[in-house]
Structures are given as C-alpha cells and as structure tokens.
Amino acid sequence: MPNFRESESSLKHKSEFVSKLESKNVTLTEALKKTEEVSKKNEEEKKKISDSVLRYHDQIAAQTTTIVKLKEDLVKEQQSKSALEEQLSKAGNQTTRLDEEIVQLKAMSNEYVHLQEEHHKLEEKCRGQERALEEIANQLKKEILKSNELEEAANSTSAQAHWERDNEVVSCKKCEKEFSLTRRKHHCRNCGGIFCAMCSDNTMMLPSSAKPVRVCDDCNLLLVERYSVVPNN
Numbered sequence: 001m002p003n004f005r006e007s008e009s010s011l012k013h014k015s016e017f018v019s020k021l022e023s024k025n026v027t028l029t030e031a032l033k034k035t036e037e038v039s040k041k042n043e044e045e046k047k048k049i050s051d052s053v054l055r056y057h058d059q060i061a062a063q064t065t066t067i068v069k070l071k072e073d074l075v076k077e078q079q080s081k082s083a084l085e086e087q088l089s090k091a092g093n094q095t096t097r098l099d100e101e102i103v104q105l106k107a108m109s110n111e112y113v114h115l116q117e118e119h120h121k122l123e124e125k126c127r128g129q130e131r132a133l134e135e136i137a138n139q140l141k142k143e144i145l146k147s148n149e150l151e152e153a154a155n156s157t158s159a160q161a162h163w164e165r166d167n168e169v170v171s172c173k174k175c176e177k178e179f180s181l182t183r184r185k186h187h188c189r190n191c192g193g194i195f196c197a198m199c200s201d202n203t204m205m206l207p208s209s210a211k212p213v214r215v216c217d218d219c220n221l222l223l224v225e226r227y228s229v230v231p232n233n
C-alpha cells in the first residue's frame with residue numbers, strides 16, 4: 001500500500017500546485033485588467049492632447065492673421081506719422097514766415113505813427129498858413145474896395161469933364177477957330193466936346209439916342225472904324 005500513499009501524497013502535492021497556479025492566474029488577470037485600464041486612460045489622455053494640439057494650431061493661425069493685420073496697421077500708422085511730421089514742418093515754416101511778417105508789421109506801425117505825427121505837424125502849419133492867407137485876402141479886399149472907390153471918383157471926374165460947358169469954350173476943339181455969330185457952337189453927342197459946324201458935320205446912330213445925332217469928325221472916324229471891325233454889331 002505504499003503506492004497508494006505515494007500517489008496520495010503526489011495528488012496532494014499536485015492539488016497544491018494547481019491551487020497555487022490558480023491563485024497566480026487570478027493575480028495575473030487582475031494585473032492585466034489594471035494594465036488595460038491604464039492603457040485606456042493613456043489613450044484618452046492622448047486624444048485630449050491631440051485635441052489640444054489642434055486647438056493650438058487654430059489659435060496660432062488666428063494669431064498669425066492678427067499679426068499680419070497689425071503689421072499693415074503699423075505701416076499705415078508710420079505713413080500717417082510721416083505725413084503729420086511733414087505738416088508739422090510746414091507749420092513750423094509758416095510760423096517763421098508769420099513771425100517775420102509780424103516784425104515787418106510792427107516796423108510799419110511805427111512808421112505809421114511817425115507819419116501821423118508829421119501829418120499833424122503839417123496840418124498845424126497848413127492851418128497857420130491858411131489863417132495868414134485869410135488875413136492877406138481880407139487886406140486885398142480892403143485894397144480892392146479902396147481902389148474901386150478911387151476909380152469911381154476918377155470916372156466921375158472925367159464924366160463931369162465929358163460934357164463941355166458952352167461958356168467955358170471960345171474956339172472949336174478941332175480947328176481951333178474962334179466961335180462967333182456966324183461960327184456957332186455944336187456939341188458932339190459922343191465925346192461931349194464943342195466944335196464948329198464944319199468939324200462936326202456928321203450924324204451917327206448912338207446907343208444913347210433913338211435917332212441919328214451929331215458927332216465930331218474924330219468921333220465919326222473912330223465909330224466908323226469900330227463898326228467896320230464888328231460888322232454884325
């Protein structure tokens with residue numbers, strides 16, 4: 001019966017071995033399961049990372065577009081800046097010109113004030129001269145009045161002498177022959193002198209008379225000459 005014992009021992013031994021293997025199998029299955037879970041997690045993580053990468057790509061593209069736009073804006077701003085600088089430079093030149101003009105205007109203003117003073121002085125001088133002229137004119141008026149008076153006096157004297165008086169005359173004014181009963185006195189109606197009949201044997205129309213009147217030979221000649229010079233009169 002030793003064989004039975006031996007076999008029983010072997011069986012026991014094998015049974016223990018199987019039990020050990022089963023236990024090991026369980027452990028391995030659990031380990032495999034854990035590994036699968038880890039692998040699954042890694043897979044999910046990988047997918048997440050891949051999504052992130054895609055998102056970053058999109059963001060980079062969007063930012064590149066923004067950068068291009070910003071560069072264009074920068075170029076535009078630089079252009080407008082240089083335009084403004086040009087305007088500023090022009091404005092500076094204009095300011096310089098205006099400053100020069102202001103200086104010129106100030107000089108002109110001073111000149112104007114000076115000229116105004118001169119003008120006032122000249123006006124004053126002019127007024128003085130006008131007053132002097134007025135005085136001279138008044139003096140002249142007086143002189144003219146005096147002269148007119150003198151002339152009138154002289155004229156009245158000659159008018160009085162114009163018409164000769166019969167009793168003051170003894171001979172003909174022209175031929176100087178003495179008047180007598182046969183050689184009578186005749187007045188010339190033009191000059192007023194007293195002549196003999198021979199020396200005053202003419203009649204003329206005078207402005208002072210309506211019909212022809214007696215004039216002396218001299219007056220006759222004078223009047224004929226005057227009328228022939230102005231035939232329409």
Ligand SMILES: [Zn+2]
Pocket residue numbers: 172173174175176177195196197198199200
């Ligand atoms: Zn006479």
Ligand SMILES: [Zn+2]
Pocket residue numbers: 188189190191192193215216217218219220
């Ligand atoms: Zn006469």
